[in-house]
Every structure is written in structure tokens, then in C-alpha cells.
Amino acid sequence: MHLFYTPDIQASQTEYQLSEEESKHAIRVLRLEIADTVQLIDGVGGFFDAEIINAHPKRTQLKILNYQAEYQKSNYQLHIAIAPTKNIDRIEWFLEKVTEIGIQEITPIICDHSERKDVKVERLNKVVISAVKQSLKAYVPQINDPISFSTFLNQFAKSSNILKAIAHCEEGSKKEYLQEVFQKHQQYLILIGPEGDFSPTEIELALSMGFVPISLGEARLRTETAGLYACLEIALLNR
Known part of the structure; x- marks a missing residue:
């Protein structure tokens, strides 16, 4: 199966022309020819x-044979807000893996102990789109611009319909696993802090806004590992 990301395609179209970049990949790299079949996704569930x-290396023309809406739509909504790692390769690894497993939204949060204060969202989007193609999904997760921790939390202060959790390493009463506090088929928001953990002030703020404290097990995990762990737990909960 050869999958192409075509965000501008419409469900009603009967023909479609690949971009120059995708045309070159299809004809020069994959060596596809007339009558070969391919698959397209629009990033919002259309397959x-x-x-x-017309097998042209700059403007490959396609005839649409079939369309499916909400292809493999998830039965839950997961949003992970995570502090960017100092080594950007690690956060890109995280994005690749959670996209393959299943996630709808990611927000880079800048925390008191953050070692990295900025990320290039365009670069992260490329990682996500590549993972979407590799895993044959029709939904492209949304990556938001970096935002400060407190500003981000204020956006969800009154979101009673979202199940919220914060994973931190401070002492205190915490649930060990997300499956202990979350129900199936819901909207979830999980906070993952930097390598130095959330500050006590940040933890207190999150708890005051209804976030449930969790530990994600006994081991102390790296930021990207904790994010992946949380994503996997939610996927298993809703399997």
C-alpha cells in the first residue's frame, strides 16, 4: 500500500493531482505507473x-475509486501536554510513537524546569505526518504552538467534560496507573513534565484545577518515555 497525505482533497472529488513533491516520490522513487493504485488521506479521517x-513526475493525475469517511476513527480523544526535551530527537521519537499508537493532540508546554523553551512546530509536523503514513492512519494529530504551563492550564480550568491527570515525581498520595482513575471512551488530558519534573507550584496549580496526580508506575521515567507510557495506557484502556 502506497499512502499519500493530501490535506486539500475533497470528499466529492473524482480526480486529484498530486503535488510536485508527492508526484516525484510516486514516480521517481516508488516507480509507480499508470493503472497502479494508491491511497490518499486528508488528515481528518478521509481515506x-x-x-x-497520468504518471507524470511533477503532476501525477489520479482517478478516485473509493472514499471512506472517519476511517479507523478512535473511540476516545487523547491530548498530551508535554515539556519539550533538551535533545529534540527525543521529543520527535515520542511524537512518532504516539502517532502510531493513537493520539489526537499534542501541546509543548514550557515549565519552570524546562531545559528547552522553543520548538519548531513545522519540523514536528513532518515527523507526525511521516508516522501517519507509516502506520496507515487517516487522522493527523494536531500539534499546537508551545505555551507556558500556567497559560495552558487556564484554558482548561472549567473543562468538566475532560478527564485530566498530571504525572509527577513529588511525594504524596497518587494513583499509580491511569486505568485506576479514567473510564473508557472519554476525552483525556495528561500533563507530562520536563526531566527536572514539575515544580511544586505547578503541581499545586494543576491539582487546584482538577487534575488527578499519577505516578505512571514505580520507575522514574524520562519525559518522552512517560508520554509514550501514558499514551499506551489510554490505548489499552480503550481497546
């Missing part, structure tokens, strides 16, 4: 089967 009718 298309198509046939090549």
Missing part, C-alpha cells in the same frame, strides 16, 4: 483509493 491515470 481514498485512487488509480494513476
